[in-house]
Amino acid sequence: MAQKQALAEPSDPASPAAARVVPPLDPAYLERPRIASDVRVHRPSEEGQPWIIQRGTAGYFRVQPDLARLVQALDGTRDHRALVDLLGAPWTTADVAKALHTLAGARVLDDGAERPKRDRRLRFVPPLTVQFTVLRPERLLSRMSPLLARLANRGVAVAALVCALGGLLALALMAPALTAALGAPLPLAAYAGILGGVLATTAVHEFSHGALLTYYGGRPSRMGVMLFYLSPAFFCDVSDGWRLGRREQRVRVALAGIAAQAVVAGVAALSCLFLSASTLREAVLVFALASYVSGLVNLLPLVKLDGYIALMSHLDLPHLRDRSMTDGRRFLSRLLFGGRYVRELPELRWSVPYGLACLAFPLYLIGSAVALWAGLLQRIGEFGAAAVCAVLCYVGYRLWRGARRLVREARAAGAPLWRVALAGTLAAAAVAAALMLVxxxxxxxxxxxxxxxxxxxxxxxxxxxxxxxxxxxxxxxxxxxxxxxxxxxxxxxxxxxxxxxxxxxxxxxxxxxxxxxxxxxxxxxxxxxxxxxxxxxxxxxxxxxxxxxxxxxxxxxxxxxx
Missing domain, CATH: 2.40.30 (Elongation Factor Tu (Ef-tu); domain 3)
Structure with a gap:
């Protein structure tokens, strides 16, 4: 069972990632603008860091000090001229009008609509993730702050490292027993114990993200369960970590869950050294290995797991994956259709291969999940078999949308229509040939x-x-x-x-x-x-x-x- 942090990555309010297609704002609300009730402005925690505008619990925007001052001044009493007088040079009424339209597109301004006091518990995150919020842990973790402060020292860190590495050594020493446990059927009670241990470890994993964020002064907004590419998983929303001034703090928050999971796995593996051969020892060995493997999977930076968030935080590049996938898509477009393209991340020489891997990896995850669950669902009757078909149809729809997006980008980049048609025909012929001949x-x-x-x-x-x-x-x-x-x-x-x-x-x-x-x-x-x-x-x-x-x-x- 995987764990994942739900993270809203900060944007520039003018970027496509920041704005959605929203109805035009009533001009009356732009004459004397005010910020929406769910918008907050956060000062930088350290010198030289950007200001952060927070919208609800999932929207974060990095802005320059001048724009932050404008947002702070939007109290609904000042018109454009009064805002220019307050802000001073180099602001002009034209600058204010342009900035307000940008903020309106990012849904930062009050548009007269009633904003929900709390976010929806159930969310669908494309392409194939459904999240359900179970707990809002901010108050609980705030009460635990004194305990967290006592645990945040070098001695505890060294002990945790010894447990994690010692557990790996214990599994190596008990390799024959581990191999036997993995290749033999276990009683139902053993599986229940393993499942209970996994659930408890997952809770520790997610609380560790939130606890370290709280220790650094952030506020985890929600925790819950989800279907992540058809696989059950847990999440902790640490989007507030973008307010942390130092990137190494954000990296530690991202990796805190994996570290806690490795400690639990290490303790379980070490305990097997003192257990005699039995079903209990087999179950604990399976649990320890599963916990280590789950931690390694979470290090993968190709989907929005802990490893990706740590990499993005280390590089301090919001939307690293999305922008890399755009570079990868444009590389494919140029290769197939021709045209001229501008890279999103020209400073990263590896953004194209990384983006291509990020485009392909979700297909692997979906294929693995379908292979894992299809047989089980088909055995429960017509409904289960139809559910498998529905998922495959949705995957086909997403692939179709991806192909259309590829073609649109190619045409916008000046690719000739004849080449687009030729490449599409050849691709369709290749798929048909594979279906009929392989x-x-x-x-x-x-x-x-x-x-x-x-x-x-x-x-x-x-x-x-x-x-x-x-x-x-x-x-x-x-x-x-x-x-x-x-x-x-x-x-x-x-x-x-x-x-x-x-x-x-x-x-x-x-x-x-x-x-x-x-x-x-x-x-x-x-x-x-x-x-x-x-x-x-x-x-x-x-x-x-x-x-x-x-x-x-x-x-x-x-x-x-x-």
Missing amino acids: SVPYRLSGGYVTGSDGRVELVLPTSADMGAVRAGEPVALYRAGVMTRSRSGSATVQDPHATSTTAPISAFTPVSGDLLSLPASGVRLRVDAAPADRTGAAVLDTGRRTLAVWCYDTYLAPVWRW
């Missing part, structure tokens, strides 16, 4: 069950493509664990005619015990090498199919296969 293995995943008479039966979900099952096709039998699996036997299909049956959950998931049975389709197997376990995972190899047929059979056909 063949991929088509496998059915399920489980096996050994009956009391010794016969082994292949069990598949009721949504499986039973028409693909033929006599004599090979079936690989596995012992599946929480993260790895090992080959435990082999068989072939003896009778392709399926019968309706039930199978223990241990045949479909790496859970030991037969606490629950699920409906399934059973197929008789001829065993070549008998597995030691009574139940386990099975994969039926039905040959190869073109990519188009594979996509249809895997994701579309299950909708009406029920």
